[in-house]
Amino acid sequence: xxxxxxxxxxxxxxxxxxxxxxxxxxxxxxxxxxxxxxxxxxxxxxxxxxxxxxxxxxxxxxxxxxxxxxxxxxxxxxxxxxxxxxxxxxxxxxxxxxxxxxxxxxxxxxxxxxxxxxxxxxxxxxxxxxxxxxxxxxxxxxxxxxxxxxxxxxxxxxxxxxxxxxxxxxxxxxxxxxxxxxxxxxxxxxxxxxxxxxxxxxxxxxxxxxxxxxxxxxxxxxxxxxxxxxxxxxxxxxxxxxxxxxxxxxxxxxxxxxxxxxxxxxxxxxxxxxxxxxxxxxxxxxxxxxxxxxxxxxxxxxxxxxxxxxxxxxxxxxxxxxxxxxxxxxxxxxxxxxxxxxxxxxxxxxxxxxxxxxxxxxxxxxxxxxxxxxxxxxxxxxxxxxxxxxxxxxxxxxxxxxxxxxxxxxxxxxxxxxxxxxxxxxxxxxxxxxx
Ligand code: URA
Ligand code: CA
Numbered sequence: 390x391x392x393x394x395x396x397x398x399x400x401x402x403x404x405x406x407x408x409x410x411x412x413x414x415x416x417x418x419x420x421x422x423x424x425x426x427x428x429x430x431x432x433x434x435x436x437x438x439x440x441x442x443x444x445x446x447x448x449x450x451x452x453x454x455x456x457x458x459x460x461x462x463x464x465x466x467x468x469x470x471x472x473x474x475x476x477x478x479x480x481x482x483x484x485x486x487x488x489x490x491x492x493x494x495x496x497x498x499x500x501x502x503x504x505x506x507x508x509x510x511x512x513x514x515x516x517x518x519x520x521x522x523x524x525x526x527x528x529x530x531x532x533x534x535x536x537x538x539x540x541x542x543x544x545x546x547x548x549x550x551x552x553x554x555x556x557x558x559x560x561x562x563x564x565x566x567x568x569x570x571x572x573x574x575x576x577x578x579x580x581x582x583x584x585x586x587x588x589x590x591x592x593x594x595x596x597x598x599x600x601x602x603x604x605x606x607x608x609x610x611x612x613x614x615x616x617x618x619x620x621x622x623x624x625x626x627x628x629x630x631x632x633x634x635x636x637x638x639x640x641x642x643x644x645x646x647x648x649x650x651x652x653x654x655x656x657x658x659x660x661x662x663x664x665x666x667x668x669x670x671x672x673x674x675x676x677x678x679x680x681x682x683x684x685x686x687x688x689x690x691x692x693x694x695x696x697x698x699x700x701x702x703x704x705x706x707x708x709x710x711x712x713x714x715x716x717x718x719x720x721x722x723x724x725x726x727x728x729x730x731x732x733x734x735x736x737x738x739x740x741x742x743x744x745x746x747x748x749x750x751x752x753x754x755x756x757x758x759x760x761x762x763x764x765x766x767x768x769x770x771x772x773x774x775x776x777x778x779x780x781x782x783x784x785x786x787x788x789x790x791x792x793x794x795x796x797x798x799x800x801x802x803x804x805x806x807x808x809x810x811x812x813x814x815x816x817x818x819x820x821x822x823x824x
Pocket of ligand 2: 475477478481509510511512
């Protein structure tokens, strides 16, 4: 068959036709190699967004994305390498807790993480709030750190899944992010290129997630699992709630503090439980526990013995950071201006616009509005309330932290609009949803 031009490939998908594996390779590899220009890829992405990709095409897309760059070779690290990824949430400090926690239990953690996206936080930004911490490691430093202390987290290098990097940036500005086949390709290709043997995915659903309904999130979860399996990886998906922030802290250094408290056994209940559930899956997949009950006992022991905190100290030190932050969190940056946000009516917390809570933190500098914005590592907020709590007039809803009073003003307004107060008590949303 004669190769189609890029224009013909766009036309093919525009007309709702199915690509062959060769055509999919041509699109993905052609784009990542710079042969297909951005305007043509934008058109193809929109055609794929509108007409969809079928089961085979989604597998071919993902596989081509993996082959667009190098696959990290983790074989010099003994054991089964289990990676965990969240589709993105608010006050989701899980990775900062899980990385040292499961490492302390004997599962090696060799993780590439991303920066915050939109209103959601990113592990790299949180880690960088620790004084001295480096996240740009060479592959050699990365592997050596995992071998020495059991855990390393680094930024995705340019050689790994370049197709995802380029496609993601384009999707972000062409209104083609919330497409299930495109999200599946992005997540699974990145995890495979990162060298994972097994993958645990936290598929977030609710007002703070990219998938706002349970039906969408459930379809995303089943596609992530199917494509992972088709490409020979063990994938476990869990659907978890984003109708309220997971933890209480939103903002980079504030989330590091919350992670340390959780590793000490003093974390918020929902965040702690989520870490137990994901940690258990990781220990079972990593074959250091026979079942989830045994895994939970190992996780509990690592927290109560202080082993998890010790691993956190060793990990921070190995990546150039000040391990003293684990014992004295006042060594972390905290924005100079602070304010208590008070409840303007009495009643019950009936719900959150969780994305709005994330955006309130972003307004203070905890996240980026554009790719080139700089982050204020000490900005953010700590909530005092959860759905179902009763509140009186003047009760504190949150503390907010920013570099100026003006920033506090806009964040306070956004936050107040994002915490819904009503006259009847409602049941808090379940932390997990059936797939
Ligand atoms: N997270 C990713 O890594 N990719 C997507 O496409 C969406 C969320
Ligand atoms: Ca995240």
